[in-house]
Amino acid sequence: MMVMLITVILASAVYYWGSSMVGGSQRGVEAPMNVNVQRLSEDLAIETVEFGGEGIKLHVRNTGSTPSTVDAIYVNDERYAITPQT
Structure with a gap:
């Protein structure tokens, strides 16, 4: 029972960490993408x-x-x- 509880707690921590990493990387890409879209409309x-x-x-x-x-x-x-x- 104790092993199962520790496994669930560790899995939750890894899931939370992974979710925050993905969210942070998406925000980091968003601003350069907006700039590149604006550059494409300059000619x-x-x-x-x-x-x-x-x-x-x-x-x-x-x-x-x-x-x-x-x-x-x-x-x-x-x-x-x-x-x-x-």
């Missing part, structure tokens, strides 16, 4: 590129459903500030 298209004496002009269109902001560009691994225009 930028470079329509034209103009090279001139003053620099390079890029015409970019947001064809996605989420508003996007381009605040910098990288050329050959170097970051360049930009002047956004509409």
Whole structure:
């Protein structure tokens, strides 16, 4: 009888521990999944590129459903500030 009682108590403890581990791992995955879904709705298209004496002009269109902001560009691994225009 005592062995059965100890077995039930240990099984309950293992079940409770396993349930909390699964719940914690699900919460850890939920936030990155929401971010990835938002990234999928962003879609930028470079329509034209103009090279001139003053620099390079890029015409970019947001064809996605989420508003996007381009605040910098990288050329050959170097970051360049930009002047956004509409």
